Amino acid sequence: MLAGVTAATLAVMTHIPSPAEELRLVDAELYRLDARRAQLLARRGWLLSQLQPVRPLPAAVPPRPEATGPGVQNVLLVLGGVLLTLAAAAFTVVSWGHLGITGRAVVLGAVTAVALAVPVPLLKRGLRSTAESVAGLGLALTVLDAYALYAAALTEADATGYAAGATAVLAAVWAAYGLLLPRVTGRPLLLPVPAAVGVAQLPMVLLAVAVGADASGIAAALLVTAAADTALALRAVSGPARIPAVAGAYGLGGWGALTAGGLVWTATGPAAAAPAAGLLLLSTGIALAGAWAPHTGTARGNATVAGLLAVAALGAVPRSVVSDGWVVPVHLAWGIALLAPLGVARIPEAVRRGLGRASGVVQALAVVAALPAVAVALLGPLGAPLRVWSGVPGDARAAVTADLPWPPASGTAALVLAAVAAVLVSAVREPLWRPRALDTATVLVWAAVLVLPPVLRLPYAAALAVLVLTTAALAAWRRLLPMVLALVTSVVAGLLSLAAEPATLTVFALLTAVFAVGARRPLPVAATAAYATALLCATGAALDRQPSHLAPLVLLVPVAAALWAARTAGATRLTAEVSGGIAALVAVGLAVPDAPMLALALALTGVIVAGTAVRPDRRPAGQVAAALFVLAAWVRLAAWEVSVPEAYALPVAFPALVVGVLRRRRDPRTSSWTAYGPGLAAGLLPSLVAAWGDAHWQRPLLLGAGALLVTLSGARHHLRAPLLLGGSVLALVALHELAPYLVQVAGALPRWAPPALAGLLLLALGATYEQRLRDVRRARETLGRMN
Template sequence: MPVSVTPATLAVMTHIPSPAEELRLLDAELYRLDARRAQLLARRGWLLSQLPPVPPLPAAVPPRPEASGPRVQNVLLVLGGVLLTLAAAAFTLVGWGHLGITGRAAVLGAVTAAALAAPVPLLKRGLRSTAESVAGLGLALTVLDAYALYAAALTEADATGYAAGATAVLAAGWAAYGLLLPRAAGRPLLLPAPAAVGVAQLPLVLLAVAVGADATGTAAALLVTAAADTALALRVMSGPARIAAVAGAYGLGGWGVLTAAGPGWTAAGPGAAAPAAGLLLLAAGIALAGAWAPRAGTARGNAAVAGLLAVAALGAVPRTVVSESWVVPVYLGWGIALLALPRVARIPGVVRLGLGVASGVVQALAVVAALPAVAVALLGPLGAPLRVWSGVPADARAAVTADLPWPPASGTAVLVPAAVAAVLVCAVREPLWRPRALDAATVLGWAAVLVLPPVLRLPYAVALAVLVVTAAALAAWKRLLPTVLALVTSLVAGLLSLAAEPATLLVFALLTVVFAVGARRPAPVAAAAAYATALLCAAGAAFGWQPSHLAPPVLLVPVAAALWAARTAGATRVSAEVSGGVAALVAVGLAVPDAPMLALVLALTGVIVAGTAVRPDRRFAGQVAAALFVLAAWVRLAAWEVAVPEAYALPVAVPALVVGVLRRRRDPRASSWTAYGPALAAGLLPSLAAVWGDAHWQRPLLLGVAALLVTLAGARHHLQAPLLLGGSVLALVALHELAPYLVQVAGALPRWAPPALAGALLLALGATYEQRLREVRRVRETLGRMD
């Protein structure tokens, strides 16, 4: 029978020893190799530690070049061009006289022609940087040629006029050179075009100086040049030439605007202002062209500048024919008119936005111009409390300018904020900005109403009526900003009303009613309380009452505030209570000079606070009421010239003791120190202090009896506070009573007796020290078990 050989059997037959045994042998050999490796590494480390330190060899790092090849090349080329230019200038200025006229022309012409022609072969050979340097040398030589021509043949000509013509020729020649060179060399150069643009900034300006032009002529030359720069910048979309043109447009344009603005602002008539206005319109057109162009990165700014310049130009002539007060409205009108342009669909959006910004800037400046009048109308009445009931002012302006001067040219201070407010309401429609615009319009409208009486010189009574009605209207508008404006307006009206007694009473009464109507909010509650307090004080003063006699009527305000607080909640309740508290403090302050009246006011205030403490959420007010009652009693006793301390202490101690008893009944776990400690201290300690200065026997006897009773009560009920306070007071009273006898005994004893007694006492104490310690521990444990 044949034997079959399977793969498994073949694997067993070919592995001698078995795979498991061979794997074990391999692991053992690897372990020995690892151990040997570790031994060799340890030996190597020890040998290295025995060798002396060898300084490391610095790595050979090739030096890093500090300048690249192209940079070195450019530096060399620029330096060479500068040196050649300097040499040519020195030749022209110093060595010019050694040659005749033919030689001069030949040398400069040959050198200039060679320098201008050299870039052609250089460009063909690819030497662009060298060609730029040589071309720069050639352009510089043309300047020297122009100077040489003037020095040789045109010395009698006007230098400035010749410079104007020369720069114009140079600009044209350099531009032609930059345009023709690519045809000859096949490649353009970068330098000629921006150089031509830069020189082109000079001809018109130099020409204006040469002909003696005034500021208007100089501004015209500057703005025409800026217009040419703008046209070039819009035609050339990139490259150094455009950069030079943009720089020239902004630089000369700004210079021209500043030069033209002076005559426009100082012109005395339309004829003098018209040229400046035309130049400003030209500048506006230049800026608008820069904003209208496609791919203009500063389009919004250019459009805003164009709008501002247009407003300045259109207002220059009317400004000379209107009064000083109407100058600001004139410019404001043109600024508002700019808002019509953004609604034209053909105008690009970015331009419309820039014009809107310009209009906003004009309106903001107009509002700033009206602020001095608003400030006087708002701050002028602050000095009124120094002149209470001094007499009715002549008009509203006289009322607010008693301490501050009225700003000049403020006749239209009402129109400006009102117009801007109307624009904000009508023009701003975006949902995001609409609420902010309405708030700003509210403030501007309020400012217009505030400044209206002094601007129009309204009668004093009419001015007060306008302010009170405005405060009422704003207070009825249940929003935070109108409420704040209502408070400020009422304050201005109240201060102005102090000039006359009837006005004070009427205005304060109206303001009290105005804010009492809106007493569902915190701010009107506080304002109503303040004006009610002021009204009561003013009414009492009108009747000729003494300040202390005004205090009881003023307490009507805390009463009303407490009643109103009981019907409201939240911040309004807190505002009512705080306002009532402030009014109560005013009443107390008024009553301070009269002690009996002060006691009455304190007691009445305590009644009001006690009524507030009836509410469950205001229980803590009961403590304040108790303090007020006690203080009222003390003031009354002081008014009666009572010097007995028990009269002051017992009205505090007895109610406090009753409160402590009630608390212990309600909460038996309350500490005796918390319940009875304040009452016992208030009742015993003032009498104890009086005992030491009292030569009679009645007070020590009564105080001792009271302290004894308190001590017995504390021992009976195991209470710490009565036991310790009563016992301490009893011991001190006994010491006070025995002190004279102790002094007599000490005087009768011989001198050796006190030391002997002290030694005996120390021996007795030392003999019983341990026993006394155990007794002290027991007493402490007993006291600890007490409440």
């Protein structure tokens, strides 16, 4: 290729061809280049194919079978056994009548014997699956034999009784067959023994039904069968017989226990309760045996069930004797007794833990049974504010049941709560659970004390005394939970005290003193302020004072809160200030109907807030105090029926200007808009609005003079805010005063005069445009230099 190019080049250099000849040379060269490019691409493809590794083709993978050989075999064997069983049943039921007695016996006996004998050689040859199928057919044929015997010779016998005997015989035959086969063949079958255990669940129950036993007898039959299942399950730790034995133990045992429990629930006396209690004890023994035996994964659950059944059994007879109010304490006592075995080391740990759990369940249920009485004691007084000072209730129960009914059988609620609290304190010793147990016990004891007055029907005064003393005891306990309980108790006491005037004053005074003792913490501070406010309101009401006249009296609480906040720090200080603020809002709310008293309340509140603003960390409170003072002045002016806007605006403007002057002295870099803008706007703008609607000359004259002074002051001191605000107000006042004359002049001029004047103005502006721009720029720079 290079030789061709060189030759062509030399030819061109030595000989200048014609255009036609040169075109021919160029086409020939391009053809050679295309051919060479095709050769190189082919060579490149071959080289790439040689460099890539040779990958063998994947071998053919046979399809994965969807069913295994043993699975197919089992399906075929089961299907064949079922078909043979159905055929035998059809023969027995349909074709039975065509044979005589001898023929019937020979056929059924021969077929059954063959079906039961065939598994022996099959097992010896190792065909276990086939042997299982044939054995299943033989077992089904024995059932048909039993039916055939009844249909042929025992039709007069009781069907249920015959079924009981037949199932017992079948269970024994199947069990013997399953146990003898291994001795003969050396290899067992899996089906006969579990089938025998499953059929053995029926004889006792069917026999009880056959003899006409009542619910107690049927429960006994169920539990006896369950006991036998439990014994078999515990002996057969592993093997096919364990599964139906365990299922029977749980199924029949649970059925029997529920039946016995229903008998206990409906028992009307000891004679009816005692047999049911005995059945429950039997079920308890069954569950405990299942828990006690080793190698049982459900030991703890069985022990828990055993404990619950024992409590129900031991409380059955007393329950039928005592009144309804003592049913819960009786069962609670037995539930607490379940804790006794916890310290016995010989008892398995799973059993001890299960019994402890059962005891906890019983105690929790007892507490739940006592909750309705606690709820009434807590929620019953909520309706007391609707009946303030309506009269002393007859007793504590009458005081809390004015709106809610007292729950029945709640006479022992306090005893139950106290007993559970004592158990928690004495029994829970683990470091992890001990604090939680103590907190729970505290709540339970508090609930017991709360519910005790209505339970005992204590006198009204005694009930209030109990609640106040409980509040004091809990408030003295410097922990959060007791303090919360103290607050709740104090609310109940305060609501109950609203029934009588002396009780209200006494209880609120005592509660104020109780929480004031611990006022170093936030919650007592808030409670003290709340009850002090309530006490002052109640005192004023007792003195027949109008609600609005109570405002100055209530403001004593914010005063005390402000003084106390100055001596504390942190959350306590903030709580005191917030509580004082809430009390001040109450005072202001009381004074709203009376405008003069409202002005006084606002002013006094402003004094309190101003005193708080003296502290360096509460300087922003000064703004709130100023707002309160202004608002007090406005309310007073409104009470005097003053409608002059300057009376409302100037008391705001002068203090604001004074504050601005002081701030500018302290920080000369402060903008005049920040320092003087609010005060000037408050003093000038309301008067400007009034001046535009005022037909007299006094207000515009005074406002214009004031605006002129403000403008001159701004120009003198180079302050932007006074200059612009004063100048704007002055210009608007002047415009307002000249408006009538402008209107007259506009009316006197011809209609062409305004357009002509506008045109002349535009011409003048255009002629002096550059000078005007320079003047505007100079004015802007002058204003920019002003502060």
